[in-house]
Amino acid sequence: MQKQAAEIRAAALEACAQAASVQELNEVRVKFLGRKGQLTQVLRGMGKLDPEERPRFGKLVNEIRDEIEAALTEREKELFAQEEERRLMAEELDISLPGRKRVRGTMHPVTRIINETKGIFLQMGYQIVEGPEVELDYYNFEALNVPADHPARDMQDTFFFTGELLLRSQTSPVQIRVMEKQDPPVRILAPGKVYRADYDVTHSPMFHQIEGLVVDKGITFAHLKGTLQLFAERMFGSETKIRLRPSYFPFTEPSAEVDVSCIICGGSGCRVCSDTGWLEILGCGMVDPRVLEKVGYDPDEVSGFAFGVGVERLAMLKYGINDIRLLFENDVRFLEQFTG
Numbered sequence: 001m002q003k004q005a006a007e008i009r010a011a012a013l014e015a016c017a018q019a020a021s022v023q024e025l026n027e028v029r030v031k032f033l034g035r036k037g038q039l040t041q042v043l044r045g046m047g048k049l050d051p052e053e054r055p056r057f058g059k060l061v062n063e064i065r066d067e068i069e070a071a072l073t074e075r076e077k078e079l080f081a082q083e084e085e086r087r088l089m090a091e092e093l094d095i096s097l098p099g100r101k102r103v104r105g106t107m108h109p110v111t112r113i114i115n116e117t118k119g120i121f122l123q124m125g126y127q128i129v130e131g132p133e134v135e136l137d138y139y140n141f142e143a144l145n146v147p148a149d150h151p152a153r154d155m156q157d158t159f160f161f162t163g164e165l166l167l168r169s170q171t172s173p174v175q176i177r178v179m180e181k182q183d184p185p186v187r188i189l190a191p192g193k194v195y196r197a198d199y200d201v202t203h204s205p206m207f208h209q210i211e212g213l214v215v216d217k218g219i220t221f222a223h224l225k226g227t228l229q230l231f232a233e234r235m236f237g238s239e240t241k242i243r244l245r246p247s248y249f250p251f252t253e254p255s256a257e258v259d260v261s262c263i264i265c266g267g268s269g270c271r272v273c274s275d276t277g278w279l280e281i282l283g284c285g286m287v288d289p290r291v292l293e294k295v296g297y298d299p300d301e302v303s304g305f306a307f308g309v310g311v312e313r314l315a316m317l318k319y320g321i322n323d324i325r326l327l328f329e330n331d332v333r334f335l336e337q338f339t340g
């Protein structure tokens with residue numbers, strides 16, 4: 001029986017060393033030390049021994065059991081460590097691999113111009129307001145001194161819905177909506193989309209305008225000119241000069257068109273300014289007394305100036321864009337140039 005116990009010991013230690021996984025190791029434990037395990041069986045057969053031999057043999061078997069236990073524990077630690085190592089190797093991070101580049105969006109040039117313009121006029125104490133794009137004939141034309149069948153309607157190729165509704169052809173109706181609700185003083189800037197049936201390299205059926213309106217006691221043409229001079233300098237640089245040419249708008253009297261000194265050649269003449277040295281940027285004028293009357297203001301009490309700027313035109317001049325359609329094609333190669 002002693003020999004048998006010694007054989008079991010040797011076999012168990014060998015199996016323990018051979019176990020390649022924690023699971024195999026558990027099988028070894030069951031095979032030798034389990035309730036029906038080989039060593040347990042030997043212990044059960046102890047009754048066949050002489051009574052005086054039993055304690056010695058019992059002690060021997062217990063020592064063997066302890067030895068196998070220790071070997072199992074030791075091997076288990078090794079196997080755990082190996083498995084951990086394998087897992088870490090499999091998960092290994094290659095920190096020399098370049099990161100994936102995230103593409104950053106850029107601000108659309110139209111949005112940039114609008115934001116920049118807002119900033120300039122907010123500094124001068126203007127309020128930013130908005131109006132509807134689907135507008136009533138009354139606000140887009142009638143209240144702006146353009147009655148039905150007036151030839152001035154031909155200046156703008158308007159999209160009409162049925163009845164009184166249209167897509168606003170200008171941001172000027174916002175003037176009326178503001179003045180109807182508010183007593184003077186008024187100092188507002190109204191950016192937004194406008195629509196006209198027009199399409200070529202400088203015209204798009206949808207484009208953006210920014211409307212400005214100031215009404216208060218004692219507002220003069222000098223205020224208008226000073227305001228626009230400051231705007232031109234902030235938008236195109238401190239060297240920029242402006243020039244006002246007499247013009248006509250139904251809702252202003254007198255009216256003017258405003259040019260800035262060419263931002264490409266500085267005024268000496270080039271292809272962009274058609275050798276004139278000047279670039280037209282906006283329309284403006286003193287609010288016609290009839291417009292003031294229409295909203296219930298007293299033209300003997302207050303006066304005002306207004307202006308309307310085309311945003312795409314500013315963007316094209318400022319960034320040297322030669323086709324307005326580039327602004328609406330959403331070609332990322334074009335748009336991503338406007339960074340910073």
Ligand code: DAH
Pocket residue numbers: 169170171172211212249251252282283284285305306307308309
């Ligand atoms: N609404 C005009 C247009 O679309 C631009 C304009 C001119 C607006 C003179 C004004 C202004 O407020 O006073 O052509």
